[in-house]
Amino acid sequence: MSFKLDKKFLKSSHYVKDLKLCTIRLHDNSKFPWLILIPKRIKIEDIAELNSKDQILLMKEIVFVSKIMKKLFKTSKLNVEKIGNIVPQLHIHIIARNKRDSSWPLSVWVVKGKKYSKIALTNMIEKIKNAFK
Secondary structure (H helix, E strand, O other), X not given: OOOOOXXXXXXXXXXXXXXXXXXXXXXXXXXXXXXXXXEOOOOOOOHXXXXXXXXXXXXXXXXXXXXXXXXXXXXXXXXXXXXXXXXXOOOEEEEEEOOOOOOXXXXXXXXXXXXXXXXXXXHHHHHHHHHOO
């Protein structure tokens, strides 16, 4: 059996790149710079279900991507969240926030999302990919 992405991710996010443990996807909400890290492991719903080596690697990848997000989007505030109530497959949200965004200081889930236009989506994915080089 090989790793499979939950179908809900295919509908709500776009592939950016793979790290050693996680695949990175851009959440389709243009209101916030929002990446999702999904460990490429089978039937894992919680961090405690990963082996200890993967737990450490996950934390390193969260910190690595967080630093890129802070620099790329010039923000001092990130929301790093593991929830999984709707999509149980283990995933970590890394969202760049600022005091001028549409739901500050509340959660990003309190406002209706806005999908990227085709051009904006292409540009955002390219911008993020370039930040990893």
